[in-house]
Amino acid sequence: MQRIANLLVIQDGQVLLLKKPRRGWYVAPGGKMEPGESIYEAAVREFTEETEAVPVGTHLKGVYTMVIKEDGKVIDEWMLFTFAASGLLGRPAEENREGVLEWHPVSSLQTLPMAEGDRTNLLFAAHQAGTQYGTFTYTPDFSLIRETIQYSDGGVKANGTD
Amino acid sequence: MQRIANLLVIQDGQVLLLKKPRRGWYVAPGGKMEPGESIYEAAVREFTEETEAVPVGTHLKGVYTMVIKEDGKVIDEWMLFTFAASGLLGRPAEENREGVLEWHPVSSLQTLPMAEGDRTNLLFAAHQAGTQYGTFTYTPDFSLIRETIQYSDGGVKANGTD
Numbered sequence: 263m264q265r266i267a268n269l270l271v272i273q274d275g276q277v278l279l280l281k282k283p284r285r286g287w288y289v290a291p292g293g294k295m296e297p298g299e300s301i302y303e304a305a306v307r308e309f310t311e312e313t314e315a316v317p318v319g320t321h322l323k324g325v326y327t328m329v330i331k332e333d334g335k336v337i338d339e340w341m342l343f344t345f346a347a348s349g350l351l352g353r354p355a356e357e358n359r360e361g362v363l364e365w366h367p368v369s370s371l372q373t374l375p376m377a378e379g380d381r382t383n384l385l386f387a388a389h390q391a392g393t394q395y396g397t398f399t400y401t402p403d404f405s406l407i408r409e410t411i412q413y414s415d416g417g418v419k420a421n422g423t424d
Numbered sequence: 425m426q427r428i429a430n431l432l433v434i435q436d437g438q439v440l441l442l443k444k445p446r447r448g449w450y451v452a453p454g455g456k457m458e459p460g461e462s463i464y465e466a467a468v469r470e471f472t473e474e475t476e477a478v479p480v481g482t483h484l485k486g487v488y489t490m491v492i493k494e495d496g497k498v499i500d501e502w503m504l505f506t507f508a509a510s511g512l513l514g515r516p517a518e519e520n521r522e523g524v525l526e527w528h529p530v531s532s533l534q535t536l537p538m539a540e541g542d543r544t545n546l547l548f549a550a551h552q553a554g555t556q557y558g559t560f561t562y563t564p565d566f567s568l569i570r571e572t573i574q575y576s577d578g579g580v581k582a583n584g585t586d
Contacts (some may be wrong), residue, residue: 263425270583301487302574321576325463395464412464414483
């Protein structure tokens, strides 16, 4: 099963996003975990490879089960680990082989084109305390079929919502 | 790739552990995630199935990459998601088909027989703020070869240690 780690850096009211050329959708920099890596190591490595800058204050914000369904049948499932960071060492590259790197105001996470589940988890990472959990079910072309979310606020109390 | 979720409840200075008959080793109640479940759903479901009690204040404490190596070669790899909870609804069963359920003082996590990596992550879950990440590499009979740990304290700052 594939494991993906990504990282949203939030610095001076802005977030660093990667604009992918095919659809023009925005994502947080990240990529596939390597065998034996921890999720933290993978998030920092992938972010640094993609941006040429090193995240500071890296911490986990969400763990998501990602499901692709076609004609009612599950055709793929993987795990997504979303981290946030509070700053950067170094100046990020302007582009990489995946697309163009752009700073945007945090509020633009509400409106920039992206997968709807990504919007849910990046808004959580940017604005909420605690940790989010959930399952996103998509069609093969990333139209969101269903999302189920739970969260905890870091240990004091927790709620599951569906 | 297998995904395992477990949960350590800490209530009145005690932790609820499952003693497995084969080696007499203690574990936190838990088990395999089902397809499409979130890690939170899996931890609560598995804990409830194994104890007949419902955890309260459930929150993620650690995410671990688990590797089994034999003769220098990786023969298995899976993910472990360790949650903590601050209380229980209901009175736990005294045993289940996996073993015997026992309350022990939190301090006994230092000394009870268990896999060494489990000791690292249960001590963290019981005593530390924030979230822990890491990789545990074991022999096929669960002798710890290596552990690599990172942590974050919940967003204010974070450090990687190895």
